[in-house]
Structure formats: structure tokens, C-alpha cells
Amino acid sequence: MDTGPLESWNDGAAKRAIVEFVTSAAREGTPGFVPPADRIAVFDNDGTLWVEKPAPVQTAFVLGKLAARVRADPSLAGREPYRAVVDGDEAFFRALEAQDPGAVTLMVRALGYAWEGTTPEEYEAEAARYLASWRHERFGLPYTGLVYRPMLELFDYLRAHGWRLFVCSGGGRDFMRVFCEELWGLPRENVIGSAPEFAYRDGVPVRRAELHGPLALGPGKPEYVLARTGRLPCFAAGNDDVDVEMLQSARFALLVVHDDDVREYAYTDNAERARATAERSGWTTVSVKNDWNTVLTERPDQEVTRCHR
Amino acid sequence: MDTGPLESWNDGAAKRAIVEFVTSAAREGTPGFVPPADRIAVFDNDGTLWVEKPAPVQTAFVLGKLAARVRADPSLAGREPYRAVVDGDEAFFRALEAQDPGAVTLMVRALGYAWEGTTPEEYEAEAARYLASWRHERFGLPYTGLVYRPMLELFDYLRAHGWRLFVCSGGGRDFMRVFCEELWGLPRENVIGSAPEFAYRDGVPVRRAELHGPLALGPGKPEYVLARTGRLPCFAAGNDDVDVEMLQSARFALLVVHDDDVREYAYTDNAERARATAERSGWTTVSVKNDWNTVLTERPDQEVTRCHR
Known part of the structure; x- marks a missing residue:
């Protein structure tokens, strides 16, 4: 198994399930094969790609x-x-x-x-x-340090197998587009989510008060993926209840379970339905505590923490 | 000048302007340089990428x-x-x-x-x-043969210089998504335009009667490009009045002028404002008659024409 790029992932059920799905998807003639056009992978952001406690960055x-x-x-x-x-x-x-x-x-x-x-x-x-x-109140890190290293490795691993990656968040598309290229290596057009309509004033686009389309939460998530990509996601990753419909619409669903109060946070709020559905549906769950040997992309800096408190 | 892939384009002002813009955009340190992230090229479909007379395919x-x-x-x-x-x-x-x-x-x-x-x-x-x-009533061609060969060459030329291509049409996003991969080599997510919202019924997405966002016509076109890509287009191509705002929002604007009633159609309807704006704004205009030595991707078949009349 070629698992080179997933070095922050411990050997275990989650890593094995990912590697098996992704390698089979790339192998023509097998039942797990996914035609290249269908290789759409979608990720929630807060709590899936980076720390969302005590409050999302936004x-x-x-x-x-x-x-x-x-x-x-x-x-x-x-x-x-x-x-x-x-x-x-x-x-x-x-x-x-x-x-x-x-x-x-x-x-x-x-x-x-x-x-x-x-x-x-x-x-x-x-x-x-x-x-x-902005600095994280406990870790003292800038927003760039809060990204989960294992997820960036998963990005690379999927890309190397012909997947097109999207981030779909209810939390405001345009906020993520400010840092998506630097932080995730994703062009802005691969960031989907709730956003305003724009009007033209003297040839200049300005934000309107109204949303362009529905909110990208719950059933709004697969709707956004379908609207944006012309397909439902084939691979989807999330961490809480508003991700359930997106995960249900995917062939491979990955649920991040926050159970590490030392290196991150342990919490179940807004995730009860997601965890129950994962168990019932056989989704792949990722235990932050057990499946990841490294969590953040930067080492928490106690110096900085003290400076910013 | 590397104009290899533009072989259906005659040497002339249009081809020269395209080649100069695209090669400068790729050359770091020159005033014409366009950072890779900003290399967004957007094309209208009917009348810009394929024949729209006597009526659009749709x-x-x-x-x-x-x-x-x-x-x-x-x-x-x-x-x-x-x-x-x-x-x-x-x-x-x-x-x-x-x-x-x-x-x-x-x-x-x-x-x-x-x-x-x-x-x-x-x-x-x-x-x-x-x-x-479907067959074209005059040329007897299937829809696949109506695509302008010079525009497909332009796609290749832009791609080779690091551009990301999008098609933005008022005429219905999901219709184009049925053939965009085969016809243009563009993934569905690069096709933008008017489309319905979707609802979920028993976990299955179904079309709603309402549009998701505004109509992709006039100012709706740059709005869609901005919403989809996070940027206004840098390169834009169109052919009629509902493309004007999209062309105005671009750094390089290309207007296709239909003036060849032998190999295609000669008409000015719905294009008067676009042509006047092109002249005033110094847009690059493409004369089908003079700038293209080949127009369609397939040779009109008189046999088939008779069969289908």
C-alpha cells in the first residue's frame, strides 16, 4: 500500500479504509473504480480541517x-x-x-x-x-497553525490519485477564499458555501444583503456541491450534525471525532446525530486521539499564548 | 511567437492581440504579467463557442x-x-x-x-x-460538429499558458453540463450559468421551480463569475449584448463578430451594443470571415442535411 504521504496518520482502521478506497478508486476494472470525472472530494472546514474550539476563527x-x-x-x-x-x-x-x-x-x-x-x-x-x-486563545497560534496536518496530507494523497478537492462550509464562502490558496493550496473556485448576491454599482460589484442561494448547512451542503460541481460528492469529510446530509450523499464518508483534550479538544456537541449516523451507516470515523500522531501544522507556542491573553 | 496551436486562426490583428496578451501574461516581471491565480478565462457559449443560428441548440x-x-x-x-x-x-x-x-x-x-x-x-x-x-437544419451536423474549431484551439492555447477556463451562459447550466466534458474537455464544475435550486426528497436531489441565484445574463454574468471563482474574469469572450458586462469586467475582451454567411451566418441582431462598446473600448474583435480559416469542427454534410429536412 502506498501510504507515504499520510505520515501523520497512525496505522489503523481509518487510514486503512482511506487507502483502500482511494487506491481502488484509481484502479480501472475493479468494483471500487471511480471514473476520473466523478472523483470529487468535499470537506467541511470548521472542526474538519482546523480547530473550531473554543469558537471558529470567523x-x-x-x-x-x-x-x-x-x-x-x-x-x-x-x-x-x-x-x-x-x-x-x-x-x-x-x-x-x-x-x-x-x-x-x-x-x-x-x-x-x-x-x-x-x-x-x-x-x-x-x-x-x-x-x-487573530491568535488562538489557548494555543497562541495564528489561524495558519490550526490546520490539521493529517488533512493536508489527505489533500495531497487524494490529488495524487486524480481527485478534485472542494471545501464546503456554512460559515461564509468569501472568508475562506481569503486564505484558501495559501492554506490549502486550493483555488478560490474550489471553495463553496453560503455567500451573498452581488449587485453592480457603476460597473463595480458590491455585496447585496441577500444570500445567493440557500445556506450551506444540512441539506444545503449537498445542494451546493451538486450546483457547483454537477455531481454529488464521491468522497466527503465532516465532523458535525450539519454535515450529515453531505456525508450521506457520498460514496465514502469520513467523520472526524474530537476526542483529544490534550492536543486539541474533546467534545460531542452538535455531533450526536452525526456519530449515530456514522455507526449505523458504516462511515469511517477518525479519532483525533488515536488516528493522528500529529494534529496541528504548527507547534502550540506557550510564549505567544501568554502574550495574547 | 508560439502560435502553433492556433492554426485555424489567420494571421491578423485578432490572433496577434491574443498571442501578445497570453504570452505577456505568462511572463513574470513584465507589465502584462498575470499571476497564475488570476488567470481566469470565461467564455459565453451560444454564438461564441458554437453556431447559434437559426436557433440555439437548446x-x-x-x-x-x-x-x-x-x-x-x-x-x-x-x-x-x-x-x-x-x-x-x-x-x-x-x-x-x-x-x-x-x-x-x-x-x-x-x-x-x-x-x-x-x-x-x-x-x-x-x-x-x-x-x-438533434441535427442542424442547414448543415445537417450533430451538435458536436457546430463547435468553432478556432475556439477549441484557443482553449488549448490558454490552458497551455496556465489559464483556468470557464463557460458562463444564460442558457441553462445543466444542459451544457451534459456535454461539456466530451465537447470542451471542461469538467462540469467549470460550467456556470442560470440553474434551479434543488430540494431533497427522501435523500434524492430534485429540481425546484426557483432559480439558484439570478439569471446569468448581462450583469448576471460577471456576478456568476465572481460568485463561482472569487474573481472577475481576466480574459472574457462573448458575441452579443448580454455579454457586454462580462466583457467590460475583464482585462482582455474578445468579441466574435458573425459576418460570414457562407461558412456560418452573418447577423447583427442583439449585438449592436456589444459592437459599439467593442469599438469604444478597444476590445479585440474576431471576424469569422477574416480571422478564421476553419470555422466548424466538422464539415457540413449535404447528404445528412437532405435526410433530415
Whole structure:
């Protein structure tokens, strides 16, 4: 078995299942063969490609934008989700984290409105400024260090076997497009997800408040993959309940299980349904603790952690 | 100048402008250099990549579907656009051909409704059956023979210089995705355009009546390119008025001018604004008559023409 590029993966059921699927897919004339055109692999981002605890990298960017809007227009502070943001309403944030449709819709509307009229360049500059100063509160790492090394190796392994890779996240397509080329080696067009429509003002595209298409969560994920690629995913990887439909639509489903509170985080929130479905459906599960001998792409820096606390 | 792959292009201003732009774009350190990530080239389809006269290949597919619906439910015959289809209302078809928003909206709604609940496999099978028996009424050629050979050579030339190619058409993304791999050598994900949303019924995606995003016409074209690729096009090619905004958004704009009524068709309809803008903006124009020494990928077959009339 050619497993050279998967060196951060321990020998075990997960690695063996991946290698068997990918090598069979490339072997014409076998039952596992996947024609090259169909070799579409799709990955969720937060919790699948990088650390999402204690909060996804994008969260403070979004909350900071809403807080800035309330500072500029205090009358907003009485309206949802601004009130919840200003008050730090825990119930709202729990609902949002659980990707409750009501809370998500309120947030998406507010964010659509917050960035309405912004050009892509302005949005990218805002996101880049935010990312440049962001540090993980426990590991002290910049966002670039939070990526799971085993997943980057999996990217390389799939690419080497003729797969086309996509990232599909509910968390905002254009935020990921700021770093996808540098971080994942993926061109922007291979990043799919919730995004606004654009309008033209004097020949310049600007963000509209409305979404272009549905939210890329739950059934929205396979819908985005189908819309973007003309196919359902053949290989899909995710880690929580809003990834279930995408994983169900794939021939090979990989579920990352966060069970390592030393090198990362151990948690089951928003993943109960995904784990139950994995067991019932025979998906391949990846234990961060047992299947990965290296987790992050950078070594947590205690110095930096102290500096930024 | 390396113009090897452009053998169907006569030496002239158009070929020279293309070669100069593409070779400069690949040369680091020159003002014409285009970083690899930005090398996005987008092509309109009907009239840019293949013959669109006397009617685009897709037209009879769409009209046949509407006629079948009226046969199944005669009460529809009194409603637009069914009435216009059944009556062969020329004013309606002229408005549709000119991509008049009112006529297009009526048609899009009817088509959304016509294919509502269809799975991607069912839609593809319908389109494939239609395409298999379709012949061009004048040239007797199947759809595969109507592609402009010079444009396929341009595809190869751009690819060889590190460009990523996309086709963006208002005429229905999923119809093009049935043949894009075979005809253009482009994966389905590189075909952009108007398309429906999908819903999930018992885990199976089915077409909804509503569009996913706006119509890919006029300003909708650069919007689709931006949404899909994260960038505006750097190189764009089109042939009529609904391509103007896409061409304006590009650094290099190519406008195909249909002026050869012997080997193809000579017409100016729906292209007046595009041609005026080309002149004003210094776009590169391609005269089918003068710039191409070969037009189609297959030789018109008079035998077949007679058989199918």
C-alpha cells in the first residue's frame, strides 16, 4: 500500500479504509473504480480541517462587525441579533453554535445588512486585517497553525490519485477564499458555501444583503456541491450534525471525532446525530486521539499564548 | 511567437492581440504579467463557442418540453408563455431572442415549473436523448460538429499558458453540463450559468421551480463569475449584448463578430451594443470571415442535411 504521504496518520482502521478506497478508486476494472470525472472530494472546514474550539476563527470577525454597527447606530441595540451580541446572550450563542435555523437566519440577515454595499476588495481587506492579528486563545497560534496536518496530507494523497478537492462550509464562502490558496493550496473556485448576491454599482460589484442561494448547512451542503460541481460528492469529510446530509450523499464518508483534550479538544456537541449516523451507516470515523500522531501544522507556542491573553 | 496551436486562426490583428496578451501574461516581471491565480478565462457559449443560428441548440428542447406540458394539460394553452409557444407567436420569440427580461422571466418560470421534481439523472437523460437526435437544419451536423474549431484551439492555447477556463451562459447550466466534458474537455464544475435550486426528497436531489441565484445574463454574468471563482474574469469572450458586462469586467475582451454567411451566418441582431462598446473600448474583435480559416469542427454534410429536412 502506498501510504507515504499520510505520515501523520497512525496505522489503523481509518487510514486503512482511506487507502483502500482511494487506491481502488484509481484502479480501472475493479468494483471500487471511480471514473476520473466523478472523483470529487468535499470537506467541511470548521472542526474538519482546523480547530473550531473554543469558537471558529470567523466568529469574532462577525461579532466585531455587528458590535461596530451598534456603536455607529445605537438604536440597533434593541433589535435581534444585535441585542444578543451586545448583551452577550448565552442562549442565543448556544442556539447559533448548534446552527439552530432561527438564530442562524437572524445572524445571516444581520451580516448581509452589515456588509451590504461592500466591494470584494474591501471585504477581503477587512478579513485579512482581522486574520493577521487573530491568535488562538489557548494555543497562541495564528489561524495558519490550526490546520490539521493529517488533512493536508489527505489533500495531497487524494490529488495524487486524480481527485478534485472542494471545501464546503456554512460559515461564509468569501472568508475562506481569503486564505484558501495559501492554506490549502486550493483555488478560490474550489471553495463553496453560503455567500451573498452581488449587485453592480457603476460597473463595480458590491455585496447585496441577500444570500445567493440557500445556506450551506444540512441539506444545503449537498445542494451546493451538486450546483457547483454537477455531481454529488464521491468522497466527503465532516465532523458535525450539519454535515450529515453531505456525508450521506457520498460514496465514502469520513467523520472526524474530537476526542483529544490534550492536543486539541474533546467534545460531542452538535455531533450526536452525526456519530449515530456514522455507526449505523458504516462511515469511517477518525479519532483525533488515536488516528493522528500529529494534529496541528504548527507547534502550540506557550510564549505567544501568554502574550495574547 | 508560439502560435502553433492556433492554426485555424489567420494571421491578423485578432490572433496577434491574443498571442501578445497570453504570452505577456505568462511572463513574470513584465507589465502584462498575470499571476497564475488570476488567470481566469470565461467564455459565453451560444454564438461564441458554437453556431447559434437559426436557433440555439437548446431551444427546441425547451419548446418541446412546454408543448408536452400543454398536451398533458390543455388548460395551460391560455397562459403565457404556453400560449405563445402553441400559437408560434413571433413577437414573443423575437423578444425572447433579444433576451427581453419580461419574455425571459416568463420562460424561465415556465421551465422551472416544467422540470420541477426532476432528478439530475432524469434531466440529463432527457437532454442526452434530445441531443442524440438533434441535427442542424442547414448543415445537417450533430451538435458536436457546430463547435468553432478556432475556439477549441484557443482553449488549448490558454490552458497551455496556465489559464483556468470557464463557460458562463444564460442558457441553462445543466444542459451544457451534459456535454461539456466530451465537447470542451471542461469538467462540469467549470460550467456556470442560470440553474434551479434543488430540494431533497427522501435523500434524492430534485429540481425546484426557483432559480439558484439570478439569471446569468448581462450583469448576471460577471456576478456568476465572481460568485463561482472569487474573481472577475481576466480574459472574457462573448458575441452579443448580454455579454457586454462580462466583457467590460475583464482585462482582455474578445468579441466574435458573425459576418460570414457562407461558412456560418452573418447577423447583427442583439449585438449592436456589444459592437459599439467593442469599438469604444478597444476590445479585440474576431471576424469569422477574416480571422478564421476553419470555422466548424466538422464539415457540413449535404447528404445528412437532405435526410433530415
